[in-house]
Ligand SMILES: NS(=O)(=O)c1cc(-c2ccccc2)cc(-c2ccccc2)c1
């Protein structure tokens with residue numbers, strides 16, 4: 001598809017020229033604010049399977065020019081939704097060293113340092129991700145808000161390889177690790193709403209689950225992620241730093257955000 005960026009002439013306010021859904025309804029992210037919330041007692045704890053990967057299971061860590069992503073094995077899936085949602089990849093959105101706030105979802109206008117998205121597709125109904133990506137029940141993304149604080153040994157499992165993917169389209173193999181440990185402790189406390197991909201083509205195909213509780217990484221880990229990568233290819237003469245790769249909150253319109261917890 002057409003080139004898109006987070007700032008400048010191909011920035012988010014221009015996405016809808018080439019990607020019409022980006023200007024449509026049910027867009028993500030949103031500001032999760034109190035007046036939108038409604039407690040839903042039917043929301044069950046998120047149940048995930050096979051997230052605890054062993055070191056002999058290699059994962060592909062890559063720089064796709066817009067984010068750092070890790071490919072995930074198809075045995076990983078969410079088992080507590082009406083259909084099985086099979087894991088495809090996880091990736092991050094972050095700020096910059098000068099502006100450390102870079103989450104996509106905000107909570108009562110609070111923007112966190114970064115955000116992780118674990119992307120799954122409805123493998124009961126669709127044979128692969130490409131067939132699912134533009135269907136209203138196609139995708140389920142788990143969102144984890146990230147703050148700077150305590151060092152995360154789990155994040156270190158892939159961050160230690162980040163200098164091998166400094167430039168666009170570079171990939172390295174990394175040993176599997178426990179992806180469950182990247183999620184907050186409480187999988188029963190989350191926000192739920194119908195939304196979209198937060199990048200072009202912005203298909204309104206995502207069942208969003210944003211966990212109530214954030215996780216932490218150290219300032220050095222945040223700076224490693226926010227300063228190590230470029231969105232340009234290695235051979236390009238002028239390297240373009242990859243940071244600030246977050247879309248601003250979109251209009252909620254008449255959407256309600258369901259919450260699985262009472263207080
Ligand atoms: N932010 S997100 O969760 O809505 C998202 C989902 C997917 C996605 C991935 C697989 C299948 C289907 C959708 C891809 C991206 C993406 C991020 C950076 C650059 C390009 C694409 C972002």
Ligand SMILES: [Zn+2]
Pocket residue numbers: 091092093117198
């Ligand atoms: Zn994302």
